[in-house]
Amino acid sequence: MPDTPAVTARGPIARPAPLRQAVYDALTELIINGSLKPGQHLVEAELAEELGVSRQPIREALQRLHTAGWVDLRPSQGAFVHSPTTEECSQLLSVRALLETRSARDAARHATPLDVARLWELQRAGVTALAAGDARAIVEANADLHGHITLLSRNAVLAELIPQVDRRVRWYYMPIARPRGQDAWNEHALIIEAIADGDPDLAEELMRRHTRNTTDFYCQQIAAVTGSAGLPVDLP
Amino acid sequence: MPDTPAVTARGPIARPAPLRQAVYDALTELIINGSLKPGQHLVEAELAEELGVSRQPIREALQRLHTAGWVDLRPSQGAFVHSPTTEECSQLLSVRALLETRSARDAARHATPLDVARLWELQRAGVTALAAGDARAIVEANADLHGHITLLSRNAVLAELIPQVDRRVRWYYMPIARPRGQDAWNEHALIIEAIADGDPDLAEELMRRHTRNTTDFYCQQIAAVTGSAGLPVDLP
DNA sequence: CGATCGATGATTGCATACAGTATTCTGCAT
DNA sequence: ATGCAGAATACTGTATGCAATCATCGATCG
Numbered sequence: 001m002p003d004t005p006a007v008t009a010r011g012p013i014a015r016p017a018p019l020r021q022a023v024y025d026a027l028t029e030l031i032i033n034g035s036l037k038p039g040q041h042l043v044e045a046e047l048a049e050e051l052g053v054s055r056q057p058i059r060e061a062l063q064r065l066h067t068a069g070w071v072d073l074r075p076s077q078g079a080f081v082h083s084p085t086t087e088e089c090s091q092l093l094s095v096r097a098l099l100e101t102r103s104a105r106d107a108a109r110h111a112t113p114l115d116v117a118r119l120w121e122l123q124r125a126g127v128t129a130l131a132a133g134d135a136r137a138i139v140e141a142n143a144d145l146h147g148h149i150t151l152l153s154r155n156a157v158l159a160e161l162i163p164q165v166d167r168r169v170r171w172y173y174m175p176i177a178r179p180r181g182q183d184a185w186n187e188h189a190l191i192i193e194a195i196a197d198g199d200p201d202l203a204e205e206l207m208r209r210h211t212r213n214t215t216d217f218y219c220q221q222i223a224a225v226t227g228s229a230g231l232p233v234d235l236p
Numbered sequence: 237m238p239d240t241p242a243v244t245a246r247g248p249i250a251r252p253a254p255l256r257q258a259v260y261d262a263l264t265e266l267i268i269n270g271s272l273k274p275g276q277h278l279v280e281a282e283l284a285e286e287l288g289v290s291r292q293p294i295r296e297a298l299q300r301l302h303t304a305g306w307v308d309l310r311p312s313q314g315a316f317v318h319s320p321t322t323e324e325c326s327q328l329l330s331v332r333a334l335l336e337t338r339s340a341r342d343a344a345r346h347a348t349p350l351d352v353a354r355l356w357e358l359q360r361a362g363v364t365a366l367a368a369g370d371a372r373a374i375v376e377a378n379a380d381l382h383g384h385i386t387l388l389s390r391n392a393v394l395a396e397l398i399p400q401v402d403r404r405v406r407w408y409y410m411p412i413a414r415p416r417g418q419d420a421w422n423e424h425a426l427i428i429e430a431i432a433d434g435d436p437d438l439a440e441e442l443m444r445r446h447t448r449n450t451t452d453f454y455c456q457q458i459a460a461v462t463g464s465a466g467l468p469v470d471l472p
Numbered sequence: 473c474g475a476t477c478g479a480t481g482a483t484t485g486c487a488t489a490c491a492g493t494a495t496t497c498t499g500c501a502t
Numbered sequence: 503a504t505g506c507a508g509a510a511t512a513c514t515g516t517a518t519g520c521a522a523t524c525a526t527c528g529a530t531c532g
Contacts, residue, residue, distance in 0.1 A: 017311070018485075043514095044513080045512090053486080053487090057486070059514095063256075063299040067300050068303065075254050076514060076515075077513085078514060088392060091393040094393075095391070098334060155331070156323075156324060156327055157328050157330075157331045161400075254514095255515075255516075279482090280484075281482095290517045292516055292517065312485075312522090313524070313525090
């Protein structure tokens with residue numbers, strides 16, 4: 001049948017991308033890169049004009065941003081960029097450690113050689129970014145690597161939950177990305193090897209250490225600069 | 237100052253409850269109790285009329301239901317009640333076990349005598365419901381108990397994440413609530429004792445067993461009635 | 473008789489308009 | 503000068519209207 005040639009098999013064909021999705025992406029980006037600061041009041045009309053859409057898609061995006069933990073939604077007052085407390089950060093890191101440890105274990109059980117090759121690719125990208133000293137790129141590469149391990153766990157629920165936590169962690173610990181870079185990426189390499197060997201116990205243990213190190217390092221940094229830079233504390 | 241008498245000190249005073257919240261609650265209720273069946277197409281206009289509001293709050297609620305995993309949102313086609321696959325259920329149970337095990341551990345470290353008393357209250361409620369044979373009430377009591385343990389973990393992120401998973405699990409395993417009731421509530425009692433004793437290791441281990449038992453039982457039930465009742469499999 | 477194409481109805485996505493509420497500013501009394 | 507009262511303002515919450523898109527059904531052609 002040469003009548004249906006062009007369509008190969010790549011999933012549900014391109015649906016018209018809903019505007020709310022674009023708005024959602026735009027706003028998360030603005031929050032992550034700091035254009036919208038914690039505690040800042042997000043006025044729907046302003047955002048609407050800035051992004052060139054009406055208030056409706058803005059509101060729908062804000063709903064999603066709320067459940068994802070990016071903004072707080074106070075009735076009759078509107079949306080405010082979420083201000084994380086140090087306590088919340090430590091809790092987030094704690095939960096992240098739990099979930100990632102599990103995903104590393106499952107990844108070691110399911111990964112194929114092709115998957116492992118992809119992991120090494122991401123590892124190289126991270127090391128490159130580290131050498132270049134680009135904190136932004138380091139954090140992103142880190143998220144990509146961890147995210148891929150998540151996928152390899154073959155657990156859709158995990159893969160759906162972890163980014164919710166991880167993207168926020170990513171945002172919080174931007175400032176510490178560079179200093180801990182070297183150690184972190186060495187640990188990554190060990191984890192990948194464990195996954196490649198199909199050794200669940202080892203992968204789990206290594207990831208446990210890795211996340212613990214990251215958490216500890218983060219807490220030290222916080223303690224050192226308590227409240228001064230990077231992280232605002234509490235909201236009124 | 238007799239001018240401000242009624243307001244005691246219970247947090248932010250009563251804000252006008254947004255309509256979208258009521259809609260959200262109403263729809264989750266309708267999904268859980270089966271009035272809205274998996275795969276069913278949710279037409280905004282119908283829901284709006286049925287609940288006596290306009291389409292706007294409906295849409296906002298649907299956004300939240302989407303991110304919470306209750307409905308699937310297909311662009312230009314609307315909202316459909318999510319159809320869980322057996323695979324997804326097992327993954328959900330797996331993640332729930334992970335999170336609850338952790339929360340039990342932390343609860344044992346933080347619980348006060350007052351907290352424990354509250355746990356025993358909930359336990360009694362569950363046993364009562366069990367005796368009455370009311371599956372609906374059993375499931376609810378179960379969720380309440382687990383939810384309170386979550387709170388005792390003093391980890392806001394956990395407390396926020398677990399219900400996301402747990403409420404869905406609750407929905408899925410309604411059918412098995414009664415048969416496993418007796419064992420489940422015996423295990424609950426042991427867990428509460430461990431928490432009361434402030435024994436994190438024991439609480440963790442007991443919760444691990446408890447969730448594993450539940451998961452196993454669930455999988456058996458599924459295998460027994462494969463696809464026949466209770467759970468629809470896959471969507472087209 | 474089956475399949476393809478086109479028309480119709482239904483439904484979503486987006487924009488706009490209106491009403492209710494919180495905040496802020498101004499003026500006044502103390 | 504300071505504290506309070508009242509009005510004006512700004513923003514959110516909700517409702518409605520319109521255009522674009524998708525699914526369904528019927529007619530036409532092979």
